[in-house]
Amino acid sequence: MTIIALFYMFFAYLIGSISSAILLCRALGLPDPRTQGSHNPGATNVLRIAGKRVALAVFVFDVLKGMLPVWGGYYLGLSQFELGMVALCACLGHIFPIFFHFKGGKGVATAFGAIAPISWSVAGLTFGTWLFVFIATGYSSLSAVISALFVPFYVWWFKPEFTFPVAMVCCLVIYCHHENIQRLWRGQESRFSLGRKNKATEQERKK
Secondary structure: OOHHHHHHHHHHHHHHOOOHHHHHHHHOOOOOOOOOOOOOOOHHHHHHHHOHHHHHHHHHHHHHHHHHHHHHHHHHOOOHHHHHHHHHHHHHHHHOOHHHOOOOOOOHHHHHHHHHHHOHHHHHHHHHHHHHHHHHHOOHHHHHHHHHHHHHHHHHHHOHHHHHHHHHHHHHHHHHOHHHHHHHHHOOOOOOOOOOOOOOOHHHHOO
């Protein structure tokens, strides 16, 4: 692994550490997503507390901070393993941001963005899987977990050389949802509906 690749991985981590959810809510005078709703600084919780426009902006930013470093790595000529590490570092930055006391989101949008440059077919299948599960169940967390389970198989089919690093990213996403998985198993996870105003219940606050 080259020195350039190592520095670039650290750069990807710093980019990932920029929390758009916290910064946008702060700039707009909205509640801190770490203290409201599910206490998770991500697009889903921002949708609960700030509305669709702000949530969309957070989602797009979080996708880009995973996508752009990986794209840049392609232009730098990084190896497949190094590109995978860049994707992983961007996700680690989102989940453990150095700028916000290492307490961040769960990395779903950033992981999606990091995986997308590998193959648009994989990106489309990943989004389709997430959307199908969400519409069928109403559980955002379950949609993320099932998508993360399927993504390595999608990558293996289209870009098998990236299967291992992408699987590492997906394992990280699943790990970040371990509390949600426990609540799903107990039947205590809160559903999310775009068709109604979502209220922050005690269960949501623990997400």
